[in-house]
Amino acid sequence: MLEFTWPWVFLALPLPLFIYRLMARAPRQDAALYVPFFSVLSRLQSDNENLRSGRLLNLICCTLIWLLMILAASRPQWLGDPVQLPSTGRDLMLSVDISGSMEAQDMVVGNRQASRIDVVKAVVGDFVERREGDRLGLILFAAHAYIQAPLTFDRATVGTLLEEAEIGIIEESATAIGDAIGLGVLHLRNRPENSRVLVLLTDGVNNAGAVSPEQAGQLAQQENIKIYTIGIGADQVVQRTFFGARAINPSAELDEAVLTQIAESTGGRYFRARDVNDLVEIYEELDRLETIEQDEQTYRPTRVLFYWPLGAALLISFILALFSIPWLSMAGKARIEPDEADELADSEASRA
Incomplete structure (x- = not known):
């Protein structure tokens, strides 16, 4: 139309x-010059x-x-013609850590080493594609937290923005977990109460930002926002040196206690992803989140x-x-x- x-x-x-x-016309003058x-x-x-x-x-x-x-x-x-938008689903905000430690190559894909961020992009990207009917948003955080994609039904755009995320686009020397949670609360609090979900993935400890994770968790609890936290990183990696091989823990700084406290206080769960299979299973379990009825919405492409x-x-x-x-x-x-x-x-x- x-x-x-x-x-x-x-x-x-x-x-x-x-x-x-x-408007008056311009006066006309006859020629007065003979040549x-x-x-x-x-x-x-x-x-x-x-x-x-x-x-x-x-x-x-x-x-x-x-x-x-x-x-x-x-x-x-x-x-x-009017297009019917999905009427069921959740408002799901994904918060992904892109601090410098996410470059650690302690994940194994096939027979080769892979960095944490590459594995997260692959697994979370598949998760995004499966979340039909949900409004998805994306937060990236390191020393600061930024909203990369507001809540939207456009899963393809969210997946593309996640794939294009690179370590270094935000100051990578620290991790602001509290700010990431607070930013998620800010964008979810105006959505229907029973549909607010924040999934936070990190490999470290909060050491930057204006809000502590505990304070942000309390705000989420007050706004009835359910938080699922995921700690990623292997427990043990064999490092070969000139003096021989030795085992180290690349996830020694992971603050599992705080992540568990935040998740349980908001009605969510804390998951530990030590390898690719763990991460896949975690997001498959998140896939089973119950859907809820939302207001029916339509839009007309213009x-x-x-x-x-x-x-x-x-x-x-x-x-x-x-x-x-x-x-x-x-x-x-x-x-x-x-x-x-x-x-x-x-x-x-x-x-x-």
């Missing part, structure tokens, strides 16, 4: 006619008369340009059309300007100048 965003613009349609009727080379001017005058014969065409073109400009200014748009009449008006204006150039007069003048030179040469020859 065709619709005009600003239909009141059509009130300006008769404006050129009003200006033509109300001896009248024949030359008459030849130019004939060319100008040929140009003036197109006044009607010019008037039609100018009228058409004005109509197209008014049409473009009214912002026409085409409204498609396609703007103003650039078509605007482009047509510009094209006609260009053509009109091109044909308004007195090509014939310039060509006649070019013919006259050689004739005058010949006449001058003949007169000088006769005097000689």
Whole structure:
């Protein structure tokens, strides 16, 4: 269906006619100068008369340009058929740690080592694709927390933004878990109470930010937001050195106590992902979150059309300007100048 965003613009349609009727015409003056080379001017005058014969065409073109400009200014748009949005699901905010420690390659995919962030992108990306009917959002955090995608049904965009997340786009020297939770609370608190879920994944301890994880957890509890926390990182990695192999714990800084406390206080759970299989199982379990009924919503896809009449008006204006150039007069003048030179040469020859 065709619709005009600003239909009141059509009130300006008769404006050129009003200006033509109300404004006084410029006074016309007859020629008062007589010149001896009248024949030359008459030849130019004939060319100008040929140009003036197109006044009607010019008037039609100018009228058409004005109509197209008014049409473009009214912002026409085409409204498609109503599309039903999913009426069940949850408001699910994903909060992903992209601090420098997420580059640690303590995950095994197949027979090769993989970094934590690469595994998270793969597993969480699959999780996002499966969450049909949910509104999904994405928060990235390191030393600071930022909303990367607000709550939306557009799962493809959320997955793309997660895939494009790189360590280093936020200051990576620290981890602001409390700020990440607080930002999630800010974006979830206005949603239906029984649908608010925050899934936070990290591999470290809170050592930055303005809000502590405990304070943020209390805010989430007050807003009835359920938080699921995931601690990622292997418990043991064999490190080979010049003096031989030794086992180290790459997840020694993971604050499991705080993550467990936050999850349990809000009605959620804490999960421990020591390898890829653990992480896959965790998100499969999160997939089983019960759905709830939400208000039915529809939207109509919109396609703007103003650039078509605007482009047509510009094209006609260009053509009109091109044909308004007195090509014939310039060509006649070019013919006259050689004739005058010949006449001058003949007169000088006769005097000689």
